Amino acid sequence: MKHAKRIDESILVCVYYGLNGERLIRRGHKLATLLDCPLYILTVDAKPVDTFDAEKSGYIDRWTELAKELEVEDFIIRDNEKRPIQKVIADIAREKNITQIIVGQSAQSRWEEITKGSFVNVLLKEIPFVDFHIVAVNRPVVDDEGNPFEKGVRAYVIRDSETYKIAFTCPNKASIEGIFFKEIGTDFDNGVFKFSFESKMYEVKIKEGLVTNPHLIHSIYGVTSV
Incomplete structure (x- = not known):
């Protein structure tokens, strides 16, 4: 059973398919633990969930398991979504009273738009009360042995x-x-x-x-x- 957490802070981690999703989630969990506040995970896809290929479904399954392991407040999947990503993020932020958002900076992912000033400015205009943490994810991959x-x-x-x-x-x-x-x-x-x-x-x-x-x-x- 989850214990009562602070309600003045709330963190949202935005993930897209790739090997850095788990790292972002764990980063968000560390911050949520320090602040003793709720943690949410969001992923957005233009296609319906039932059309996901095996690779996408594999990531969704792993993130679902991780959300349970870390006692995340909610893992939100916005599938069949035709709106711009920033609109979806802003809606979730308002709905969940989010105060901090964590996203990954990667030239190979859909979230690369986050690093552009125009994208951030749009979000800040819609949800000016949110702090953004842009995490570099283009470092070399490291295995369990540190290689x-x-x-x-x-x-x-x-x-x-x-x-x-x-x-x-x-x-x-x-x-x-x-x-x-x-x-x-x-x-x-x-x-x-x-x-x-x-x-x-x-x-x-x-x-x-x-x-x-x-x-x-x-x-x-x-x-x-x-």
């Missing part, structure tokens, strides 16, 4: 005899599509390959172009499916 990776690129895992290898052009045979993150400072294809299956996210390690833990691929797809 940094380059920006992710689309890639494919294909079966090669008794193992699996990484490919960067769409193959003519069965493959698994995902994102490859190469380790910084290596000339080889070493890193991690992330992909989604049945609305869940998975990752396998890659060393010199080969999957080092093929048992995960086997367990998910079966030995003969790739």
Whole structure:
């Protein structure tokens, strides 16, 4: 059961699909914990939820789990939304009495507009009582062991005899599509390959172009499916 929290402060984290969503949510949770105030999460999409692909659904599932884990006040999904993003954010801010908004600065996401003065000015005119926290999310990705990776690129895992290898052009045979993150400072294809299956996210390690833990691929797809 949630304990009573301060009502003079309320935080909204705006996330879009990508690997930095969880980091933004945890950043918001740290701030909400310090202020002892409610935390809300918002994601906006022009498409209906029931048309989301596996990758998008995977992010939604993970954020839903994280919201429960962190006892977030509400995870708000605005799907099939045709209005400008700033209008949606402003409406939610008024509805939830938001005083602070956290967004990610990334050239690869829909939220990149947030970094432009005109966008912020529109929001400030509509919700002048809100403080904005623009968090840089274009740092190298870091795994659980602290290893940094380059920006992710689309890639494919294909079966090669008794193992699996990484490919960067769409193959003519069965493959698994995902994102490859190469380790910084290596000339080889070493890193991690992330992909989604049945609305869940998975990752396998890659060393010199080969999957080092093929048992995960086997367990998910079966030995003969790739």
